[in-house]
Amino acid sequence: MPALKITPRPHDDALVLVIDGEIDMATEQLFHKALSAAIDKRPDGRVVLDCARLSFIDSSGLRVLIQGHRMAKQNHSTVSVAAPIDRVAQVLRVTAIDTRVPVFGTVDAALAAPMGSPNGA
Numbered sequence: 001m002p003a004l005k006i007t008p009r010p011h012d013d014a015l016v017l018v019i020d021g022e023i024d025m026a027t028e029q030l031f032h033k034a035l036s037a038a039i040d041k042r043p044d045g046r047v048v049l050d051c052a053r054l055s056f057i058d059s060s061g062l063r064v065l066i067q068g069h070r071m072a073k074q075n076h077s078t079v080s081v082a083a084p085i086d087r088v089a090q091v092l093r094v095t096a097i098d099t100r101v102p103v104f105g106t107v108d109a110a111l112a113a114p115m116g117s118p119n120g121a
Contacts, residue, residue, distance in 0.1 A: 003027050006034040014046040014111055016082075020053040023061030031061060035068040035079070044076045048110040052083040057091060069101050078102070082110040 004027035007018040015038045023031050038047045047068075057065075065079075072079045080102040084092065092098040104110040 004030055006030065008034070008038060009050075011048075011111060013042070013044075014048055015042050016048045016050050016107060016111075018050045018053070022056040023054065023064070024056065024058045025060045028060040028064050032064045032067070035064060036071065039068060039072050039075055039077060039079065042075075042077050046078045046080065046111075046115060047072065048107055049079065049081050050083060050107050051081055051088055052085070052107075054084065054088055057088055062091070062095060062097060065097065065101060078115055080104060080110045080113070082107040 004019070004021035004023060007020070009016040009018060017034060017038055019031075021027070035047070035049075049065075065081075068079050081092065081098075082104045083106055084103065089098075089103065092101070092103055102110070102113070104113065
């Protein structure tokens, strides 16, 4: 099984990327490519990262997440994180990324939040 699998799931004005595995130096390019493509497909929309099955993210993955957040802002869209496991949520908190990229407890909460909503966890 590959170290990372990303499955896009369209949802109204949003695109949910279901992330399964680990994001690290070996998989950051795959994550970058999928996130960039999702943002390009959803101008003025939202991209929700379903992280319920994301078991690990390192600094290279966090960098891609921040780059995606910036790219989305330029595209008048949003990127948010949904349902991170405790370990991933802690990394987002410790690095203060959760103060820039909205983090929600569930995918449904991320999809229901107003565009540009602050964290809804």
